Amino acid sequence: MIIPVILCGGAGTRLWPASREDAPKPFLPLVDGVSTFAMTLARIADRSRFAAPIVVASADHRHLVESALAGASATILLEPVARDTAAAVAAAAAYVAGKDANATLLVLAADHVIRDTAGFAATVAAALPAAESGRIVVFGIKPSDPSTAFGYIKPGAPLAEGAAKAVDAFVEKPDAERAGELVAAGYLWNSGIFLMRAATAVAEMERHAPAIAAAAKAAIAAAKTASNVVIVDKDAFLAAPQLSFDYAVMEKTRLAAVVEAKFDWSDLGTWSAVWDAAGKDAAGNVAAGDAVIVDAKNVYVSTDRDTVGVVGIDNVVVVAADGAVLVTTRERAGSVKDLVAAIQAGPEKLFGDFVRHYRPWGHYQSLDQGAGHQVKRIVVNPGARLSLQKHAHRAEHWTVVAGVADITVGMDMDELKTTRVKEGEHAYIPLGAIHRMANPGTVPMTLIEVQVGDYLGEDDIVRLQDDYGRSK
Numbered sequence: 001m002i003i004p005v006i007l008c009g010g011a012g013t014r015l016w017p018a019s020r021e022d023a024p025k026p027f028l029p030l031v032d033g034v035s036t037f038a039m040t041l042a043r044i045a046d047r048s049r050f051a052a053p054i055v056v057a058s059a060d061h062r063h064l065v066e067s068a069l070a071g072a073s074a075t076i077l078l079e080p081v082a083r084d085t086a087a088a089v090a091a092a093a094a095y096v097a098g099k100d101a102n103a104t105l106l107v108l109a110a111d112h113v114i115r116d117t118a119g120f121a122a123t124v125a126a127a128l129p130a131a132e133s134g135r136i137v138v139f140g141i142k143p144s145d146p147s148t149a150f151g152y153i154k155p156g157a158p159l160a161e162g163a164a165k166a167v168d169a170f171v172e173k174p175d176a177e178r179a180g181e182l183v184a185a186g187y188l189w190n191s192g193i194f195l196m197r198a199a200t201a202v203a204e205m206e207r208h209a210p211a212i213a214a215a216a217k218a219a220i221a222a223a224k225t226a227s228n229v230v231i232v233d234k235d236a237f238l239a240a241p242q243l244s245f246d247y248a249v250m251e252k253t254r255l256a257a258v259v260e261a262k263f264d265w266s267d268l269g270t271w272s273a274v275w276d277a278a279g280k281d282a283a284g285n286v287a288a289g290d291a292v293i294v295d296a297k298n299v300y301v302s303t304d305r306d307t308v309g310v311v312g313i314d315n316v317v318v319v320a321a322d323g324a325v326l327v328t329t330r331e332r333a334g335s336v337k338d339l340v341a342a343i344q345a346g347p348e349k350l351f352g353d354f355v356r357h358y359r360p361w362g363h364y365q366s367l368d369q370g371a372g373h374q375v376k377r378i379v380v381n382p383g384a385r386l387s388l389q390k391h392a393h394r395a396e397h398w399t400v401v402a403g404v405a406d407i408t409v410g411m412d413m414d415e416l417k418t419t420r421v422k423e424g425e426h427a428y429i430p431l432g433a434i435h436r437m438a439n440p441g442t443v444p445m446t447l448i449e450v451q452v453g454d455y456l457g458e459d460d461i462v463r464l465q466d467d468y469g470r471s472k
Contacts, residue, residue, distance in 0.1 A: 001051045002124065002195075003103050004044040005092045008037065008057035008065065008110040009082060013337040014269055017324035018302065022358040026110035027064045030268060031277045037068050037110045043117055049124075050106070054095065056088045059231065063360035063468075067381070073228075080234035086209055086248035087240040089194075090216035091232055093201035098220065101199040104131055107245075109192050112267050113277045119263035124195065127259040129162035131195040135257040136204065137164055138250065139195075140188030141265045146179035149269055149334060151190040151246065155258050167256035170246065188258065190246065191265055204255060209248040215240035270333040271317040271326075275300040291318075298330065322355040322365070360468040361386055362444065374451040378437070380405070382445075385438030387466035394453025394460060396429040398437065403445030406438040413464075434464060 008026050012019040019025040026037040044050040052073040057065050059078040066076070077092060089107055096103050106124065114120050127137040140153045151173055156166035170190070174182060205213035215236055222233035241248075250256055266277045275298070278286045284298040291301035294311040301308055303320040310318060317333055319326040328336065356365040361384035368375040380386070380403075388408070398407065400421050407427045410416035416434060421427050429435045431453065439445040453460075463470060 001103070002049065002106050002128070003051045003096060003198075004053040004106045004108055005089070006037075006040055006053050006055045006108050006110050007085060007088050008055060008061065009079075009085065009088060010111065013340040014334075015271060015274070016336055016340045017326055017355075018304075018319055018321040020322070020355065022060065023356065024061065024064075025268060027061075027068055030274050031113055032279070035068065036113060036268060037065075039113060040108055040110050041069070041072060043114060043120055044106070044108070046121070049121060054092050055110075056092055058082060062229070064358065076229045078229065078231045080232060080237055082242075083212075083215075083237060083240045084242045085192075085245040086205075086212050086243045087216055087237065089201060089245045090205045090209070090212050090240070091220055091237070093198050093205065094213075094217045094220040095223075095230065097198040097202050101197070101202070103198045104128070105194075105196055105198055105201060107192075107194040107196075109267065112191075112193075112265060114263050114265055116263040119261075123259060123262050126163035126262075127195045127257075130159055130164035130257045130259070131197060131200075133161045134197065134200050134255060135159070135161070135164060136194060136196040136200060136250065136253060136255050137257045137259055138167070139191045139193040139261045140258045141191050141261050143183045143187070143189050146176065146183045147189070148173055148176055148179050150267075152179075152182045152187040153190050153258050154185070154187050155260070159257060162259070164257040164259050167250075167258050170251045170256075188260060191261060192246075192267070193261075194245070194250075200255065204249050204253050208252040209241070209243065212240045212243065212248060271300060271319060271328070271336065272330040272333040275317070275330060289320075300330070324355065359386075360384070362439075364449075367448075369456075372452060372454065372456075374456045376449045376451070378447045378449055380437060380439040380445045380447070382439055382442050385467060386436055387461075387463040387468075387470065388434060388436045389461050389463050390432060390434045391453070391460050392432065392462070393455035394451045395431045395433075396435075397426060397450040397452070398429065399426040399448045399450075400424070401446050401448055403439060403443050404441045405445050405447060406440050408434075408436045408438075410434050436465075 010024050012021050012024045015025050027035050029035050054075045055065055056077045059080050131137050152171040154169040156168035158165050218236035219232045222236055224231045266273050268274055275286055280286050285293045286300045287293055288302040290307045291303055292309045296310055297314045300317045308320050315330045317328050356363050362380045364376050364378045366376050400423050405421045406418050407421050408416050408418040411433055
């Protein structure tokens with residue numbers, strides 16, 4: 001049985017402003033109205049072929065993973081800090097090897113779009129003999145253009161096992177001229193999808209990246225497990241150098257093999273790639289949300305709130321999300337990460353005081369700010385509740401606009417009272433009062449909060465009880 005390992009890392013910069021640190025790309029419905037994480041789960045859903053997956057994700061994204069799994073069987077391996085893909089693969093391999101060293105791992109990124117599920121399964125089957133014989137097989141993608149966004153692989157001589165070939169060379173992301181030469185010479189793109197036995201992964205990590213292997217082994221040995229969630233030990237994991245699996249192992253091992261993929265593939269690395277993967281109208285335009293496009297061609301427009309209109313332009317990307325707007329050409333869409341770096345280097349308010357902030361219970365978004373007041377929209381997931389808390393500098397007025405809320409208020413712990421507040425009703429939280437909101441319903445609850453006080457920062461929260469183990 002093959003055990004899929006789904007890597008859910010990433011800094012959320014290449015698809016800004018929709019993708020952020022607390023709302024990374026794999027969990028956004030970017031193509032066909034579904035997330036790439038959901039697509040990945042569907043791709044490995046055949047339990048006659050694949051075991052339940054291991055999902056490797058940041059501890060900060062636990063709630064996103066659990067919500068996206070929607071009850072599906074999986075083991076969630078939580079990283080306390082990001083250490084790149086080598087440490088993530090090493091931790092997953094150490095975890096599996098402790099149970100069955102002969103198990104075969106299929107390492108997948110959670111942000112790939114692959115529609116040809118049958119072709120994907122056929123490619124896995126073609127790579128399996130080489131992986132079971134001790135090879136580390138990478139899936140190579142036949143280039144559609146001389147892209148500078150991907151690493152390249154030079155296939156070598158055919159191997160005795162299955163359809164795999166030896167890897168003669170790995171090439172880091174080239175410039176445009178070199179990319180053209182590589183495509184002409186028959187090189188393949190490096191998809192970042194790997195198939196290997198757990199024992200092989202552990203052994204090659206120990207041989208080529210011993211510090212990472214040791215840190216991962218220690219972090220798994222000291223991990224805390226609760227049900228299907230494995231929380232990797234932070235102190236041990238911090239000792240792992242921050243390297244990619246390609247650099248740490250694949251470019252050094254003598255066991256590398258490649259199988260050419262027999263399926264479509266995109267890593268949604270830019271907004272232009274999202275345009276490529278999306279359904280288009282007759283003029284090549286993509287409109288997501290309240291967007292109107294007139295006399296334009298090959299345009300991508302996405303908005304999560306206000307109407308966005310474009311007229312008379314070609315090959316342009318416009319994305320309005322979480323209070324920020326991106327405008328770029330499709331050709332320069334790969335430079336968005338540079339834009340984000342420039343924004344982050346500026347004043348805090350430039351990055352967007354009005355962005356949506358995701359939390360284990362749901363999300364909130366500031367709608368208006370002024371001297372002594374702030375207005376927020378708060379959305380609480382069904383069955384979830386915020387921490388029991390109090391504030392030293394502000395009072396709050398809450399109005400439920402959708403769903404139903406159980407609101408608990410009292411000036412001390414002995415006089416707490418819980419009231420059910422329905423749509424259109426409101427509650428007042430005095431300065432210094434202990435309070436919490438909860439959603440007892442089966443649909444998301446939306447509440448408008450008006451804060452009034454001399455300081456309205458998020459650090460004016462004293463948590464007394466919290467379902468998610470937070471102290472701040």
